[in-house]
Structure formats: structure tokens, C-alpha cells
Amino acid sequence: MTSQPKDVGILATDIYFPPTCVQQEALEDHDGVSKGKYTIGLGQDCMAFCTEVEDVISMSLTVVTSLLEKYGIDSKQIGRLEVGSETVIDKSKSIKTFLMQIFEENGNTDIEGVDSTNACYGGTAALFNCVNWVESSSWDGRYGLVVCTDSAVYAEGPARPTGGAAAIAMLIGPNAPITFESKYRASHMSHAYDFYKPNLASEYPVVDGKLSQTCYLMALDSCYKRLCDRFEKLGGKPFSISEADYFVFHSPYNKLVQKSFARLCFVDFLRNASSVEEVAREKLAPFSALSGEESYQSRDLEKASQQVAKQLYDTKVQPTTLLPKQVGNMYTASLYAALASLIHNKHNSLVGKRVLMFSYGSGLTATMFSLKFRDCQYPFTVSNIATVMNISDKLKSRHETPPAKFVEILKLMEHRYGSKDFVTTKDTSLLSPGTFYLTEVDSMYRRSYAKKAEDGTTGGKNTTACENGSLANGH
């Protein structure tokens, strides 16, 4: 029916993050911790968060609507819609079904796909599923759409500054400017309790920060070594960091990204010492006999490898770090916000470039995979993606919230989590026109959203369940 599609990948993307944010430096002051603990220790600049009018559903309604509008995509052209998220609002009803409101309006209910779940990895699972669909015999010729949406919040304490919030939408199809090198992929999956959410009544996770970092680095090692082996087997030449132009990491906080890239330099040295420079070899040699476990714990190795990696980090990683540092941990959206940062920073020079992506979800699931940028036709060009995302303006128009107010808002959200029978303030003064917001959760837990009108008033179209006819109204 349809010919075998080629160069399947990401055609277009858009990102949304809440306008409300708190500066990490201000948070350091407020929390009374040593100066630099969050900004240098974690490597974070700022953190976005949802107020009581936003959540993962409203953010994804916003970003999907925005992407379709900006690229002039008729919602009937979407044949699959997948969501990755670990922010649970309902344990059974998927976020995807909330997004169906956008498509039902236009008479399109024939859209496959549900939500994919495993911590921060769900978005990558959704992306792979969507790409595979386009390549499968069941593809019907329409576009796929992947949404990553999360709100990361932590209980008061050392983990709180590692929060964040965002939603990303990616349009999937053939002849894409960002394609998958599908044979250069390697996963590492394992049973671990590094970060999880077993307390169902609370929005906050249970986290063992130290363990989670070790799990992340072990999974990174494992995926990278497998990917190197695969590349060498298929390509017939040695693989090292020099084979990729950029490295994009899932980014809970920037410090871990720095450590991760340094770790890859160390793995290159261990796999093939001649792949690293003489000076680097000398610096890393003292650590070559460390056991795996020891190497994850050694501060000296960490320091030495970060020194060795510094210059390459600035070239191959730094351009990917803008949004993760400015918005915080976006869970499933984090990796793709880092990719968006790269596109934002380098859109004029990406064609032909290879990017290694590392996706990690606690619990644990991890995959390293390779993307290539291609020259494509407007509107699906790398430059147009950068223009449409308009990251500079989105960052500039944010509203810095004082830490005390931020703490107060999180208290309210704590109280609201999982509850019913309340209305929100409907205060949309900080939201951009076109942004969806939560108006009410009724006595049956049914959630109503509205859209801030394009002219900036709040009298926007109401998209509550009730408007969708008697069916969605509950009776």
C-alpha cells in the first residue's frame, strides 16, 4: 500500500516549559547552604516549576497544539500518538487520551498509541515505538507524534533543587532532518531501586542519590561499550568519542553530564589507549587497574578524567546543556530538551553531523543511540526547528519567583496531589497566549482545562470534558 519509508526520524519538534522559575543562586541563599552548592555542585542555573494552574496534561495540550499550528499540520494527518511520562495523575487513564481532545474536535479518532512508562526513559520508548511503527507493515502513511511531559518535584531537602518541568512534542515520519542510525544502538536494563515512586499517595519519589548516580554511570559504560563493539563490527574501524560530533545525555543535573562525558573518555582510554592523546593517557594511567566498582567511587579518577575531557566537553557537550541547566530536570523530556538546546545553538552547522544520545530511566532502563542530521525541505529543516522552538524568547520571558513563594506553591501542590473537588485560581497572568491551564477537578476527579486566548485574555476556548458531549461528560 505504501512504499518502504526511508530516513525515518524527527521531522519537527516544539518545547514548552512553565514561565515560573526559581534561580538556583537564590535558592542557595534561601536554603542556607554553602554558596555554589546548587550552581557549581549540581551545575544548575535555574529551575522551572508548575503552579496550580499547570500540570503534565496542560503542558502537553499546549505543546501539541503549538507544534501542529506552527507547522500547519492538519490533525487528521496524525496516525499515532505516544506519550512518555512518569508523572502519574491517573493510574489507568493515559495522558494520550487527554490529548485526544485536540484530535476529536477535528474528527480524527483513529490514532494508535498509549503512554510508555519507566522513569525518565518513557519518552525514548515512545520515540522508538513511533519510529518502528513508521517502518512496520502496519504504518498507514500518516505522521507519528511523540510527547514527553513531566513535572519533577522533590520533598524539601537536598534533592529539591534537582526539579524541573517541561513538555516536548516531536513529529515523526520519513525523510526527516534528524534520522536514526538504527543499527548503532545499545541498551542496558536491570532491576534496581535507585529512584522510584512506591508511595502512591505522594508526588515525591524515593531517591538514593548516590546509588542512582552509580547506576547511571554503570548503565552508560555498558551501553557505550556495546555501541562501540557494534560500530566496530559493522563499520570495520575503531570507535571512540571522535566518531561522534555531539553527545547528548539525560540530564538530572549538569554535574552528572560532566561526569558522564569524562567517563566516556576513560572508557575510550581503557578500550584503546591510542584513541586518547598522550597527555590524557598519562593522567589516566594510574587508574587503569581499578575495578569497575572502585572506578565509580574514585574522586581522583573523576577529577583526572574531567580535566582530560574538558576541551572536548566544551565542543561536543556544552552546546546541549542550555535548557537542562535553565529549566532543570524534565525527566522524560530532559534528553530531548538537551537535543533542542543543540539545535538552538548550532542549527546552521548540524547537517551531516552525528549525535550520540544517552537515555536513562531509573529502575533501570538505558539506551545509547545515534542520530544524524540531514538537509531537508522546508518546513522540516534544522533551522526552521530552531526558529519554531524560539528558545531564546521563551527563556527571556520567564518570571523569576522568590524562593519563599516557590516553597509555598509546592506546599499547595503537595496538598492538591491526588485530591478532588477544587477549582484553581485560573490566574493566567504569567502564561503566554495559547497556553492551556487547569481550571477545576470535580467531585469525581474529572479535570477541566481551558486555553488562554491568543489575544491574551483568559476567555479562551474551554476544553473541559463536559464540552465533548454527553459521553465524556460522565453520563
Added chain:
Amino acid sequence: MTSQPKDVGILATDIYFPPTCVQQEALEDHDGVSKGKYTIGLGQDCMAFCTEVEDVISMSLTVVTSLLEKYGIDSKQIGRLEVGSETVIDKSKSIKTFLMQIFEENGNTDIEGVDSTNACYGGTAALFNCVNWVESSSWDGRYGLVVCTDSAVYAEGPARPTGGAAAIAMLIGPNAPITFESKYRASHMSHAYDFYKPNLASEYPVVDGKLSQTCYLMALDSCYKRLCDRFEKLGGKPFSISEADYFVFHSPYNKLVQKSFARLCFVDFLRNASSVEEVAREKLAPFSALSGEESYQSRDLEKASQQVAKQLYDTKVQPTTLLPKQVGNMYTASLYAALASLIHNKHNSLVGKRVLMFSYGSGLTATMFSLKFRDCQYPFTVSNIATVMNISDKLKSRHETPPAKFVEILKLMEHRYGSKDFVTTKDTSLLSPGTFYLTEVDSMYRRSYAKKAEDGTTGGKNTTACENGSLANGH
């Protein structure tokens, strides 16, 4: 690297359900409802349930281990593992990561896939994802594995007899005895609040039974009509019930399956009156002018169409109903337990037969798709699947629990849901050898499972997280 695979589908399957069950007739007595309310009104015979030593994780550990053992599949041959479930034990850590314990033991950590979530549809999403993977350019030549696992429990009241529990594993690959007719597929997805789980602290759903039934039937209508149109467009001949040999429905309770098949007869009549027999035409004619909404509510139409459908139901549907009637609603596993019932009942005569499958998940997501049975090589034959599942023995060896005891057990489970720091009785007297069971949830919510030894003692291998080395141990 690998040639394009053909006839991708289900190579093998196994099913597990708890040995503990309660007879619906006994439950009618106990609940003091009118005789026949559950057995005829709902059409249910018996209901399986988990006691405190079983849950969706233990059931899936059991069924995956069993399938690999019985088919002699080396766990290194699995390249993708996907889980469908709506029974949330952890909001972030996937059930798939718990299952990784089986594979890690054997050194296989390179297994893609996570959990798919939307009510009872998650298993179908996982199945489609796995099949698409095999057909995609990222397939690495290994098998996929799909697991559907759920425990359906309801608060005391009219919905309680519609519970159930089971886990199913399906091995996916090319040259399968059960293949997908991938172009004969149609979905209907929409935003609805018919059944959902917004009360995060409770295991029980919020259900609007009447609405959910209407949503189910509307989605069925929509999918069936789309599938008919697609078949007719591609096949160039009219489509009606007669084009498929069997119809397999997601089965919350058998009565809805009876209504669903009757509904398809009515749709056939509306689409093309000549596709139904003269007598049927006369019986259905009075209802041809009803609006869609009226037709879902009309008792007279329901009665007339069920009469009309009776004979075809006995041939095309009844052989699929054994397990759903005996085990109850298995949520994601329900549709595939119905398929398993068909294989159990008709394994000698299925080759060449077409089966239409209807998957429904509240919220809502629904797909109708077509499977065909093929003649294949041992061990991947339809007869061998029936032999391996051994459904008769599994049903025979169950333990009937008095309703009062059942209610008491559900009270305990209610109390245990989402809690920590407890040990179970470790009472495995009712479990078959080889069954996994929950032993403990520690103060950090970490869950430990053990396997009942093959010789029948409880001294089986302990597969707690702690045994997986320092990493999974939490530190």
C-alpha cells in the same frame, strides 16, 4: 544485517492465574443478591484473585519463567520485553525492570522495551510495539516478549464480582503460527471518564458502569465500521461477520461480549442488509431508524440482536469465553486469555482461520485487528501452544475459596496496598511448584520475591533484590 522478516506474530504463549478463586454462585448467596445476578446477569462463572503472596510482579515472573522453560528459549535470545498493565505498584519503576532479574542472571541486559499503560489496552499496545520492532530496521534478530499482567479488584458493591487476575506471556517473532493481517486494523481513541484510577492511594478504580458499557460499544462500532471499510477498499469485496471465523473480545464480563457480538450483527444489517439472513432482517428492521445514542440504550434492540446473533455466537464466540468466564476480568490479559481459550478449545482446526480481535481500554483506547492461524514447525505450532498452556489442568487444580474468606483477604490487601515494612505469611501451600511469590516489602518499599521449588517445597531460590549484588541491594 538481517533480512526483512515475514509472518511476524505470536510464536508461543503461556498463561498463569492464581489458584485461589471464588464461585460466582457462592458470591451471589453471600452478597444476598438475586440468584443469577452474577452468573446470568454478568455471565460469569468464577473469579480468580491474588492472596497476599501474589501480585502482578510475581505472576509475571512466573509466566515468563514458565514460557522460557517450556519452549527451551535461552533468555539471551530475547531482545525486547514489553509489559502491559494497569495495576500500579510503583508509579515510576516499570514491571519490566522487575522481570529483568530473570535475564540478568544469564548475563542478558540488552533488552529494549518498558511498560505500556492505558487501562486494559496496555497489553495490545505492547504487542503492537513488539511486532513493529521485529519489522523495523532496528530489529536485531532476537525474539520479542510481551507480558500482560493485572489484578482487577473492586470496592465492595456491584462491581466487585467483575474482578479477576492473570498474567500472560507471548513470544514474538517471524514465521509465527499466529500472524497479523497488519492492514486490517482500525482504532478508536477518545477522551472519556468511564473507568479510571484517580484515587492514587486506593487500588480500586472509579467506575461509571453504564457509561463504560456505552463507551465500549461505541468504540466497537467505530472500529468495526472502519475495519469493514478498509477491508472492502483493499479486498474489493463486501465485509461482514462471515469473513472472520472467530471473534475475540476484551471481556470485563461475559454479558458484554454477548452484547458486543450482537451489536456487530446489527452493524452488518445497517451497513448491508443483504449480508444478514431474511429472518434477522425482519427482526432488526424496526430499529433501523434509531439514532446511535438511542441504539446503545434500547433494550428491545439488545434483545432482538442477541436472538439474531445466538447461533453465530455459539460458533464464532463461545469457544473464546472459557477463561474470561472462569477467571474473571484480567484487564490487559483478558483479550489474550480469550484467544488462549480459543486455542485450547479448537487447536486442531485453527490453521487457515481468521480471528478478529477487539481490544478496549477505558479512558478510552480501542483497536480491532485481524489475526490468521498458520501451519508452523514444532515447537511453534498451535497444538503445542495448547499443550503447553495446559488450561484444563490449571483450572482443575484451583482452590475454591468461601466468599467470606475472599472478602477477608481483600480487606487485608486493601490495607497492604501502597504500604511498606511488612512480611507475608510466605504460605505457598496452594501454589504450584515454580510459582513466584512475595515474601517481604521492606522499610524502603523494596519488594522481595521467592520461587516455590520444583519439588514442591518452599525452599526455592530467592530472587530478592538483595541477591542481585550490591547495586540492586540499595547501596
